[in-house]
Amino acid sequence: MPERGRPRTFDRTAALRRAMELFWAKGYEGTSIADLTAAMGIGSPSLYAAFGSKEALFLEATDYYTGTEGTEIWTALDEAPTACQAIENFLRQTAKAYSRNDRPQGCLIALGALHQDSSSGAICDDLRRRRAENHTLLLRRLERGVAEGELPAGFDSDAAATFYATVQHGMSIQARDGASCDALMATVAGAMAAWQGLAGTA
């Protein structure tokens, strides 16, 4: 049974991608409905009929971001044979993705809505939850390194995951300041220089 009623005249996914790019570049509160409708090529009633509200559109856009832009960064975590290589690949992919100049620099999850009081609370909480999930992914990979004997038993996986997640967050701001991929790689090198010390094998 196909859809009833008049079919929509625009590509919903393409419009969502445009919305994602706008939120990514300008943040949640910096993006207006007028900005969105102009970029998506639709009228505001179509936007509200298809996505519900600005808040719902943002949440769906971050989901789309996670499923498209975010994948290449995080798949490296599970594929690399060692935790050390996993973290390094993770940071290198981050450097490459954050510095691409055919799309906004930095990360939508990190930069989209940082001010709880002014942005919608639900938006801010959702991004916070996603950042916490990313921390958990790093933590799981490090714990796997401990379980496999790569890292010593006393290794503080939580502290290390926090450290590397924080470095990645900082890279978003660095990228927003115009840092090249090479400049971001300098930060990656610094972060990986910490590995020996953290692993306690020096």
Add this chain to the structure above:
Amino acid sequence: MPERGRPRTFDRTAALRRAMELFWAKGYEGTSIADLTAAMGIGSPSLYAAFGSKEALFLEATDYYTGTEGTEIWTALDEAPTACQAIENFLRQTAKAYSRNDRPQGCLIALGALHQDSSSGAICDDLRRRRAENHTLLLRRLERGVAEGELPAGFDSDAAATFYATVQHGMSIQARDGASCDALMATVAGAMAAWQGLAGTA
């Protein structure tokens, strides 16, 4: 010759401090004139007479921030006897300052206006310039370490300064996510674990 005309009935510096706290908590675009006048306890004409515009008020507020909240973080750089201790004290002071719960978490310079397209361009450029100045302070201290023989001649001071500045930026986001001082100290420990590797003395 004292001031001519009717004297103002509010403390200009106290009002500026209130404005700084608001911008710090909510960001530039998230803070409205109505928010400001309510917190500063004055009417909008008084605000404009005393500070010129929202943009000028923000610039003055960031200056005030740099001269008050920022000092304790950066004075550690020149006072510590070694570059290594200077960086560590710098990060420890950052951890303590960013996690205080009697004021907004994180750094106004890092979080105040990250979206060039939506925020006023001048605001964004000013914060970027201040972040670049901070990078320069780190760079100078590291170069001093090279000049004094603490660090090897081939030490890449610029890359290391970028790394530590990036870590500090990440700590702003981490602090905004509610990280305690101890949690931030875990990041500091990670960043300092990189020192041996960066200095090439391992």
Add this chain to the structure above:
DNA sequence: TCCTTTATGTAACGATCGATACATAAATTT
């Protein structure tokens, strides 16, 4: 005392904010 100067309080400016009412268009169902 009058004049000039600066600050305050009220009230409102045009522009934009997110969101929607309404009539019309285009599809399926009966």
Add this chain to the structure above:
DNA sequence: AAATTTATGTATCGATCGTTACATAAAGGA
């Protein structure tokens, strides 16, 4: 063909945005 359902375009809603006109108040200078 008539009825139902969904989407689009126009036009606009009340609220808020940053900013300012205007009249009044409070100070020093003449």
